[in-house]
Every structure is written in C-alpha cells, then in structure tokens.
Amino acid sequence: GESVGLHLPTLSVQExxxxxxxxxxxxxxxxxxxxxxxxxxKGPQFIIDIRxxxxxxxxxxxxxxxxxxxxxxxxxxxxxxxxxxxxxxxAENIGGSYIPTFGRxxxxxxxx
Amino acid sequence: xxxxxxxxxxxxxxxxxxxTLSCSxxxxxxxxxxxxxxxxxxxxxxFEYFSETQRNKxxxxxxxxxxQFSNSRSEMNVSTLExxxxxxxxxxxxxxxxxxxTGELFFGxxxxxxxx
Numbered sequence: 073g074e075s076v077g078l079h080l081p082t083l084s085v086q087e088x089x090x091x092x093x094x095x096x097x098x099x100x101x102x103x104x105x106x107x108x109x110x111x112x113x114k115g116p117q118f119i120i121d122i123r124x125x126x127x128x129x130x131x132x133x134x135x136x137x138x139x140x141x142x143x144x145x146x147x148x149x150x151x152x153x154x155x156x157x158x159x160x161x162x163a164e165n166i167g168g169s170y171i172p173t174f175g176r177x178x179x180x181x182x183x184x
Numbered sequence: 185x186x187x188x189x190x191x192x193x194x195x196x197x198x199x200x201x202x203x204t205l206s207c208s209x210x211x212x213x214x215x216x217x218x219x220x221x222x223x224x225x226x227x228x229x230x231f232e233y234f235s236e237t238q239r240n241k242x243x244x245x246x247x248x249x250x251x252q253f254s255n256s257r258s259e260m261n262v263s264t265l266e267x268x269x270x271x272x273x274x275x276x277x278x279x280x281x282x283x284x285x286t287g288e289l290f291f292g293x294x295x296x297x298x299x300x
Binding site for chain 1: 188217219226227229232240274276287288289290291292293294
C-alpha cells in the first residue's frame, strides 16, 4: 500500500499491549476534537470524538482524554491488535465550523 | 450505504497540465471537503462545498478550484500543475443539520496524483 507519511513519529508496541498516542493541539478556542485512523492505501476513518465540555470519552477498546489546560489530547487503545497498525491523526475544530485542522499524525506499528 | 467514491484513483501528469478529480459523497450528505495530503505537510484543507456553494477555503493558490453539482457530487481542478502538487487528494463528505456539519468526516480513498 501507499505510505501516508515518511516523517511521522512512530510508536511500536507488542500485540496485546496498551497504546497511548499523544497530540498537542494549537488553538485554545478549539471545542471539538476527533481522532482518525488511516490505514495504508485508504482514507482516514473516524475513531472517536470528544467535545471540550468533557475530559474523557470511551469507545470500544479506545479512550480519548482531553486536557484543555495544556492543550493536549491522547488516544488510548487497549489490547492493541495488528489490525490497529495505521497512522493516527488528531483533528481540532473551532466554533462549530467543522472544518478540522489535522495534526501531523503518529504511525502505530503493532508487532505480533 | 455506499461510501465516498473518488475517481480516478491514480493519475500521472506533467508540469503545466491541468487535472480534474471527481468525488461522489455518501447519499444524503450535502457537505463535501477536499484535502491535500503529502508526507511533508500532512493533511491540508483545500475547500468545502455545501449546496453548490463554496463555504470555506484553505490557503491554496487560485490554481486550485472546485465546484459542487446539484446532486452534491464535487470536482476539483488544478491548473498549471507543478511538481509540488504531487500528493494524495482526499475528498470527505459530511451530513449537516440546518446547514451545520455534524462533525464526522467520511473520507474516500483518495486520488494519487503524480506530477512529472
């Protein structure tokens, strides 16, 4: 498949471990955040979102944490599987415009 | 429900040529956005269309243009291609309530443009 990024931070984990992917966002006025997953050769796919009035949201095997004080977002993946290998992007939205600004992405590599 | 469809998937052009890319959104989605993805710059927003009108525009030169048709299908055009235009061009659609997007973007698989 195609590589989506040659200069990305990379996180390597073993299958079954928990993964934590971090993101620093830029605008203190951002009020809606989304994590996307992009597998090789595909477009980004929605994973989970969170609004600024929350500091934690859980999905299936994923948890997003938001720290507005330091403008930090994290994605936690429990019991990481080889199928989780992908590039993960955080995206921030300001004031209901829903035109997200994407971060640079983190490449997650899961070793069986 | 069919996903977002982009055509062509791959294309090769030479400098100075122009290119048109097509995007069919998910049925019922009226908002279509275009992004350029490169290894160096990541995902950069080009423009967003809603009901045939450009609502938002990113910071790209006028060589990049787009349009949306009454059936919500969208096209983007790049004229006078440069080597730096080589990228993956992604289209995303979104549902909207009262004209406001609901947040989640549904992406197509992209059109990979190579400029020689």
